[in-house]
Amino acid sequence: MTCCLEIRKVLNNNSVLVGQGMKDYIWVGTGIGFRKKPGQEADDSKIERVFILQKQSTERLMNLLQEIPVTYAALADDIIQYAKKELAYAFSDAIYISLTDHIYNTIRLQKEGVVLKHYLFWEIRKFYPTEFAVGEKAVELINQKFGVVLDECEGSYIAMHFINAQLNSAKCVDNIEDMTEKIKDIISIIRLHNQVEIDENSLAFERFVTHLRFFFKRLEKRPPTNGSHSLLPHVINKYPIAYETAKLIEQYLGQAFSEEEQLYITLHIQKILEN
Numbered sequence: 128m129t130c131c132l133e134i135r136k137v138l139n140n141n142s143v144l145v146g147q148g149m150k151d152y153i154w155v156g157t158g159i160g161f162r163k164k165p166g167q168e169a170d171d172s173k174i175e176r177v178f179i180l181q182k183q184s185t186e187r188l189m190n191l192l193q194e195i196p197v198t199y200a201a202l203a204d205d206i207i208q209y210a211k212k213e214l215a216y217a218f219s220d221a222i223y224i225s226l227t228d229h230i231y232n233t234i235r236l237q238k239e240g241v242v243l244k245h246y247l248f249w250e251i252r253k254f255y256p257t258e259f260a261v262g263e264k265a266v267e268l269i270n271q272k273f274g275v276v277l278d279e280c281e282g283s284y285i286a287m288h289f290i291n292a293q294l295n296s297a298k299c300v301d302n303i304e305d306m307t308e309k310i311k312d313i314i315s316i317i318r319l320h321n322q323v324e325i326d327e328n329s330l331a332f333e334r335f336v337t338h339l340r341f342f343f344k345r346l347e348k349r350p351p352t353n354g355s356h357s358l359l360p361h362v363i364n365k366y367p368i369a370y371e372t373a374k375l376i377e378q379y380l381g382q383a384f385s386e387e388e389q390l391y392i393t394l395h396i397q398k399i400l401e402n
Contacts, residue, residue, distance in 0.1 A: 132169050134160075138192045142200075144185075145169045151185050153178040155197050176201055184220035191224060195231045202272050203227040206265045210289055213261050222292035229288060233281060234273050242278050250307045251283035253327060254336050255290055262286035310339050313376050320372050321400060331398035338395055346382065356386040362393050369397040 135151065136144040137160040145152050156173035163169075178188060178200075192200060203226040207218070236243065245251070252259045262282030270276055290303045318325055326332060363370045373392045377384045384392065 132171070134163055134165050134167050134169050136165055136189065137163050138189055139197065141197045142192050143169055144189055151182070153180075153185060153188060153192070155201060176204060178204070178223065180220040180223060184224060187224045188227070191227060195227070198272075199231045199234075200227045202268065203230055206261075206268060206285070209264060209268075210261045213264075214257060214289060214293075216293045218289065218292035222288060225292070226285070226288050229284065230269060233269070233277065233284075234275065237275050237277065243280070243284075244278070245280040245283045247287075247304060247307055248280045248283045250311050251286050251290075254307060254310055254340070255286055258286035258289050259283060261289060306340070306343050309343070309380070310336060312379065313339060316375055316379060317372055317396060317399060320375055321368065323400060325399055326402045329399075329402045331395070331402050335395040335399055338391065342388065342392075356390050359386045359390045362390055366393055366397045369393045369400060372396050 132145040132147050132152070132154075134143050135146045138144060138153070140161045141157055141159060142153060142155045143160045143163060145154055154169060154171075154174050154177055156175040159170060159173040178185070180188060188200065200223070203223060206226065207222055210218070251262075259282055262285035265285045266277050266279075266281045269281075287303055314325065314327075317323075370389070370393045373384070373389055373396055376392065377389075
């Protein structure tokens with residue numbers, strides 16, 4: 128890939144768009160674009176980083192690198208590589224653009240003395256602990272790189288970028304804020320309807336939240352089926368209050384649950400109530 132590639136566009140002194148046939152790559156390295164012109168052969172000895180993305184994402188990242196220092200894209204790439212080891216799912220290429228842009232604007236605002244509080248900080252930390260941990264690591268890397276001290280809320284902002292990238296790649300829920308608000312409201316329905324305090328550190332709670340996340344993802348892929356489930360009448364009879372709560376959630380979402388979904392949500396609610 129790095130043999131005799133032609134420069135198709137110089138993005139800045141430290142990044143170029145190169146190509147071979149129908150393939151495009153973004154090469155990043157100190158001075159790799161200095162005094163270079165399209166049509167010239169790229170100097171692969173200066174490569175420090177290579178971005179291989181889908182065409183649309185390549186164009187968007189290319190446009191972004193013409194506006195901001197390549198340092199931000201390099202740091203975003205480091206964070207993404209770390210996240211790939213920690214998170215059990217693939218990301219869409221959009222993460223490279225959204226995270227690079229986010230880091231750049233966060234540092235810009237930091238220098239201006241502007242700190243943005245994230246209104247979903249608590250929910251992201253509670254409902255997406257693995258992504259939040261990645262966000263915390265990202266904040267650590269950003270602080271080290273730019274010599275700043277970002278607010279703890281920044282970890283939740285970065286976590287949302289990874290959650291969104293995952294959801295977008297699977298064509299699931301378009302807006303992670305909407306999903307998180309729904310999960311928060313569902314927890315409130317359980318708490319208020321049953322007049323209970325919920326142990327949000329319990330395994331039952333974590334499993335229920337995970338179930339809801341995947342339920343929303345399944346819902347985006349296909350509507351629930353109307354098939355019956357032989358165990359549902361038994362569960363309704365045994366856990367009528369939990370089932371009643373499940374029906375309230377169904378009403379809140381405005382989405383008829385399949386009998387299988389009614390069964391599982393009822394069982395999850397019952398486990399939460401028992402804790």
